[in-house]
Structures are given as structure tokens and as C-alpha cells.
Amino acid sequence: MKIVIDKKSGFCFGVINAIGKAEEVLARVGHLYCLGDIVHNEAEVAHLQSLGMETITRDTFFKLSNCEVLIRAHGEPPETYEYAAKHNITLIDATCPVVLQLQKRVKTAWKNLMTENGQLVFFGKPGHAETVGINGQIGNNAIIVQKTEDLEKIDFSKPVEVFSQTTMPLKQFNDLTGQILERAADKDKVTIRDTICRQVTNRGPHLKIFASQFDVVIFVAGKKSSNGIVLYQVCKSVNPRTYPVEGAAELRAEWFSDVDSVGICGATSTPFWLMEKVADSISRDFSKP
Numbered sequence: 001m002k003i004v005i006d007k008k009s010g011f012c013f014g015v016i017n018a019i020g021k022a023e024e025v026l027a028r029v030g031h032l033y034c035l036g037d038i039v040h041n042e043a044e045v046a047h048l049q050s051l052g053m054e055t056i057t058r059d060t061f062f063k064l065s066n067c068e069v070l071i072r073a074h075g076e077p078p079e080t081y082e083y084a085a086k087h088n089i090t091l092i093d094a095t096c097p098v099v100l101q102l103q104k105r106v107k108t109a110w111k112n113l114m115t116e117n118g119q120l121v122f123f124g125k126p127g128h129a130e131t132v133g134i135n136g137q138i139g140n141n142a143i144i145v146q147k148t149e150d151l152e153k154i155d156f157s158k159p160v161e162v163f164s165q166t167t168m169p170l171k172q173f174n175d176l177t178g179q180i181l182e183r184a185a186d187k188d189k190v191t192i193r194d195t196i197c198r199q200v201t202n203r204g205p206h207l208k209i210f211a212s213q214f215d216v217v218i219f220v221a222g223k224k225s226s227n228g229i230v231l232y233q234v235c236k237s238v239n240p241r242t243y244p245v246e247g248a249a250e251l252r253a254e255w256f257s258d259v260d261s262v263g264i265c266g267a268t269s270t271p272f273w274l275m276e277k278v279a280d281s282i283s284r285d286f287s288k289p
């Protein structure tokens with residue numbers, strides 16, 4: 001059986017940077033708090049926990065003092081930085097530069113929109129760390145939309161500026177912004193900012209080609225990974241025999257009967273070592289003799 005791991009799958013530079021910073025501190029002091037899962041991948045989180053990383057919730061963070069805390073690639077709202085400054089918390093800030101740039105753009109846009117009674121619309125998941133971090137930049141005044149029904153929250157007689165969470169699907173963004181333009185009283189007062197990260201969108205076309213070359217595709221990603229869901233669907237659209245797994249333990253023998261080739265790929269939050277483990281397991285346990 002031919003088993004190929006997609007060389008372009010695996011951590012994006014934002015996640016590589018965050019994990020690198022965490023490993024640096026852990027090697028130095030053997031302990032580090034991380035505000036939320038450093039990456040939406042349980043296997044990588046477990047690995048870093050074994051080195052001394054402790055994942056904490058926002059509730060726990062706001063009770064801490066005199067320690068070091070890592071801010072992951074998704075970023076944080078200003079209140080996190082304010083609390084840290086008052087409570088002698090050293091922040092190891094691993095906010096991805098792409099997210100940081102988006103936070104700045106949203107802040108600037110909101111300042112201008114306020115002068116013309118406009119609305120800032122954010123295409124993102126409510127409660128997702130990146131959305132919380134972005135919305136916090138503008139006093140939680142963004143209108144968060146994810147689907148058509150959410151557009152009812154917009155006043156179409158007023159100016160609108162739309163941004164997107166970096167890991168949302170481009171097609172859905174184009175659909176929703178198309179509807180916003182159609183419903184706007186004055187199209188000239190609608191500004192669309194496609195701020196979806198190209199680390200995610202660029203992988204789509206590549207994965208379409210990759211996934212179509214194999215009898216079976218195993219897509220490795222954490223169930224909580226936003227871009228994992230998007231990229232899995234891309235693979236599934238060209239190869240119906242695409243199966244999502246979080247790790248080797250979820251592989252099933254029936255997927256590999258009558259199979260000559262298997263492609264293994266994953267999300268921007270999938271560690272390469274995990275795809276290698278999956279490949280080893282397929283080769284050892286499910287490959288034809």
C-alpha cells in the first residue's frame with residue numbers, strides 16, 4: 001500500500017511561533033500557563049502539558065498574579081493586557097502577526113465608522129477566542145454574523161464595514177457579503193474586507209489536488225479546529241473516501257480494504273509528528289501483506 005503524507009499540511013507559521021515560544025519558556029523554567037488551548041489539537045496540547053504547560057481558562061487567568069502566561073496565536077482583548085499589567089503577570093505574547101494586524105484594522109475602522117453612525121460586522125464564530133479578541137478592541141460593539149439569519153441584526157440603512165475571522169470559509173464569506181450588498185440601501189456605504197488568512201485558503205486548492213490522487217484520504221485534525229472542518233470538507237468534496245481522525249486510535253480497518261493508496265493530510269493546527277504516527281499505524285496495522 002502506498003502511503004503519502006502531504007508535505008504542505010501541518011502547522012501554519014502562527015502556530016509554529018506560539019509553540020516555539022512555549023517550548024522556550026518550558027525549557028527555561030519548566031512551567032507555563034497558557035490562556036486557552038495553544039492549538040486546537042489535543043495530542044499537541046498533551047505533549048506540551050507533559051513538558052509543564054498548564055492550560056487555563058479566562059476565569060482562572062483573572063485570579064492569577066506574579067507569574068508568566070502565554071497568549072496564543074488567536075490573540076486577546078485589551079482587558080487581558082490591562083489585568084496582567086496590574087497583577088505582575090508577564091505575558092508571553094504569541095498573537096499571530098496576521099491576527100494582530102486584523103485587530104489594528106478593526107480598531108481603525110471602528111473609529112471611522114463611529115463618526116458616521118456605521119456598523120462593524122464581523123464574520124466569525126461567537127465565543128471563539130479570535131472573535132473575542134477582535135471584538136474586545138472595539139468595546140464589544142461588533143455585530144457578529146455566521147449565517148444568513150444573523151444578518152437581521154444589521155441595519156441596512158446605515159454604513160457597514162465587514163471583516164472576517166482569519167479561519168472562516170471563503171465561500172461562506174462571499175455568500176454572506178453578497179447578501180449584505182444586495183440588501184444595503186446604498187451599496188457605496190458597504191465596505192467588504194476579506195481578512196481570511198491565506199495560510200488557510202491557499203491550502204484548499206492544493207488539498208483538492210492532493211486528495212484526488214488517492215483511493216482513501218485520512219484527514220488528521222482536532223475536532224475543535226475551525227480550519228480543520230473547512231479543509232476536511234475540501235478533501236471530502238473531491239474524494240468521498242476521506243475520513244477525519246484526531247489520531248491513530250480512530251482508524252478503522254474497513255476503510256482500508258481494497259485500497260492501494262492512502263493520502264494523509266491535516267489542518268494548520270495538526271502537528272506533523274501526528275500525521276507520521278497515523279502513517280506508521282496504517283502501514284503496520286492495516287496495510288495488505
Ligand code: SF4
Nearest residue numbers: 012014096098166197
Ligand atoms: S491560520 Fe493564519 S492567522 Fe491563524 S494562526 Fe495561522 S498564520 Fe496566523
